[in-house]
Amino acid sequence: MSPSFTIVHPGTGSNATPVTPKNVPVSGGPVSPTAEAVGAQFPGVISRTVVSRGETTIIVDGARVHDVILWLHDDAQQSYDYLSDVTAVEHRDLSLPLEVVWHLRSLRYRRFIRVKVLIAKGAPLEVPSVMDIYKGADWLERECYDMFGVKFAGHPDLRRILMWEQYKEGFPLRKDFPLRGRFSRSEQLKNALAANPEARYSMEELSIADAFEELPLDMRRRLSEGEKVGE
Amino acid sequence: MGLSDADLAGHGAATELVRFDARPGEAWVTTKLDFLVNWGRANSLWPMPFGTACCAIEMMASFASKYDLARFGMERMAFSPRQSDVLICAGRVPYKLAPIIRRIWQQMTQPKWSISMGACASTGGMFDNYAVVQGIDTIIPVDVYVPGCPPRPEGLIYGIMMLQKKIMNERNAQQGIRDEMSPDPTSKLYIPASRIDELSEPFGNSVHQTRSAP
Numbered sequence: 001m002s003p004s005f006t007i008v009h010p011g012t013g014s015n016a017t018p019v020t021p022k023n024v025p026v027s028g029g030p031v032s033p034t035a036e037a038v039g040a041q042f043p044g045v046i047s048r049t050v051v052s053r054g055e056t057t058i059i060v061d062g063a064r065v066h067d068v069i070l071w072l073h074d075d076a077q078q079s080y081d082y083l084s085d086v087t088a089v090e091h092r093d094l095s096l097p098l099e100v101v102w103h104l105r106s107l108r109y110r111r112f113i114r115v116k117v118l119i120a121k122g123a124p125l126e127v128p129s130v131m132d133i134y135k136g137a138d139w140l141e142r143e144c145y146d147m148f149g150v151k152f153a154g155h156p157d158l159r160r161i162l163m164w165e166q167y168k169e170g171f172p173l174r175k176d177f178p179l180r181g182r183f184s185r186s187e188q189l190k191n192a193l194a195a196n197p198e199a200r201y202s203m204e205e206l207s208i209a210d211a212f213e214e215l216p217l218d219m220r221r222r223l224s225e226g227e228k229v230g231e
Numbered sequence: 232m233g234l235s236d237a238d239l240a241g242h243g244a245a246t247e248l249v250r251f252d253a254r255p256g257e258a259w260v261t262t263k264l265d266f267l268v269n270w271g272r273a274n275s276l277w278p279m280p281f282g283t284a285c286c287a288i289e290m291m292a293s294f295a296s297k298y299d300l301a302r303f304g305m306e307r308m309a310f311s312p313r314q315s316d317v318l319i320c321a322g323r324v325p326y327k328l329a330p331i332i333r334r335i336w337q338q339m340t341q342p343k344w345s346i347s348m349g350a351c352a353s354t355g356g357m358f359d360n361y362a363v364v365q366g367i368d369t370i371i372p373v374d375v376y377v378p379g380c381p382p383r384p385e386g387l388i389y390g391i392m393m394l395q396k397k398i399m400n401e402r403n404a405q406q407g408i409r410d411e412m413s414p415d416p417t418s419k420l421y422i423p424a425s426r427i428d429e430l431s432e433p434f435g436n437s438v439h440q441t442r443s444a445p
Contacts, residue, residue: 163362164327172361181361188361189369192326193333194419 024054032056034078034106034113041075042068047118057114065102065117066128072104072113073133080104080113083130086140088148090175100127100150119150129154147173164195265403272316272342273398275304276391279315279339281332284322286349286381293384303391312338317394318371321381323351324364336371341409344398346390347373350380 028051035049035058045064050057060068072080084103091098097118104113117127129152131137141152142161149171152158159165163172168191169182181188212220278300282290294300294308309315312335324332336345347367350356353376355365367373374397377390401408415421 162327169361177361179360185365185369188326189329189364192329192364193370195327195330 021054027052029054032111032113034072034080034111037075037078038068038072041071055112055114057116059116059118062100062117062119062127065115066130066133069102069104069115069130070133072115078106079108080106080111082107083134083136083140086130086137086144088144088150088173090148090173092175094175095121097121098125098148098150100144102130124151125149126151126153128152129158131155147171149174164192166191166195265401266399268403269399269401273395276317276344276394276398277307277309277315278305279309279312279318279335280321281318281335282321283324283328284349284351284381286321286352289381289384290319290321290348290387293387298384298388300388300391303388303395305391312336313340315339316343318343318345319348319387320345320352320367321348323356323358324367324370325362326364327362329364329370332367333370341411344374344394345371346375346377346387346394348377348387348390349382350378353378356380 031049031051035046035056038058038060039046042060042064045061045068046058047061048059050059069080072078082105084105085101086103087101089099089101097120100117100119102115104115105111119125119127125148127150129137129141131141131152132154138155138157139161141155142158144150145152145155145158146160146162160167169188170177172181183191212223215223280287280290292298294305300306312318316339318332318336318339320332336343345367347353351358351363352367353373355363357380359365364370375390375394377386379386382390
């Protein structure tokens with residue numbers, strides 16, 4: 001149970017007043033205490049710690065990244081309760097590994113940490129899903145899958161989100177993907193026009209009867225009294 | 232197309248001229264009806280705004296008080312395709328929207344026209360990439376292309392005036408100008424009209440509200 005909501009004015013709360021950091025070095029500088037805490041909790045999981053422009057990045061073992069993020073979320077001293085982003089980076093130098101990146105933020109302690117997993121060249125693009133920890137990871141992971149082809153093991157509904165589901169040309173943000181796509185323009189248009197916009201968003205899916213339990217109380221009462229809604 | 236005295240003399244009584252089954256010598260009545268119908272159509276174009284990007288901001292500016300498209304009989308923005316006459320595609324159309332703009336065009340009733348507003352809608356513009364349709368004329372027929380990135384409201388208004396001129400020059404006796412070439416029923420792209428009608432119901436335009444009311 002979370003404590004009741006209180007308004008904290010700058011300079012009056014128990015936490016330090018937030019200030020914009022000045023003279024932040026491009027690389028190097030103080031490491032976030034979270035990095036050391038993770039190292040102490042999971043010995044050997046961090047292969048490298050990088051500090052860039054005041055932000056700490058930990059590069060962790062792909063097999064244990066789910067445990068690390070779960071601990072960062074649950075531990076009272078860390079309390080990383082907000083997942084800003086899940087994305088991936090592919091370098092132009094194709095011998096470098098592909099990176100999957102999680103941006104975590106602790107609203108309580110005003111901290112930020114970036115967690116990275118390196119996927120070596122040729123290894124399967126698969127990392128664990130964090131959707132059981134952060135529900136907001138749903139669309140972020142779908143977008144990362146759509147653009148990079150990274151599979152998130154454990155995601156309940158991993159399908160394309162920006163491109164349509166029948167898209168056959170590959171993953172657009174990968175470096176080997178040509179800017180104009182792989183097919184000819186006419187082929188692309190033919191494929192796009194053959195897609196059915198209602199395939200996933202049928203009226204059956206949007207039926208108000210299925211959503212009955214989700215509706216506000218007054219609407220449920222009016223519907224149970226037999227009021228008709230717009231078709 | 233005028234009529235000479237010799238034409239009139241050939242028909243005898245003047246009343247016989249006022250008939251609506253157009254015969255070769257009776258073009259005078261048809262022309263006047265064309266003028267009346269076209270005048271009405273050209274000055275009450277109800278736009279179906281399909282705004283996807285920054286061009287839509289300029290389109291909204293055109294509708295607002297300074298440029299005031301109501302002067303052209305366009306004050307009624309028809310957000311339902313069934314009640315609109317001109318589709319204004321303002322902005323880039325990604326491939327994911329391609330089946331949607333085509334379906335909106337199919338749902339519009341004849342007579343209908345379309346304006347492609349801006350560089351992206353006309354050619355894909357600077358977005359020569361995997362995601363953007365390279366000109367909506369690959370999906371639907373386009374009557375007027377308005378250049379610009381985005382065009383100023385004056386540009387859109389000029390395009391609308393060009394469309395009005397085009398409408399004023401249409402001849403309704405001419406068979407085929409309203410014909411739509413539909414895709415081959417055996418092809419994957421074919422959607423029967425009954426299916427389009429069925430799919431348009433959830434959007435709840437006034438026609439279907441009337442029909443589904445108890």
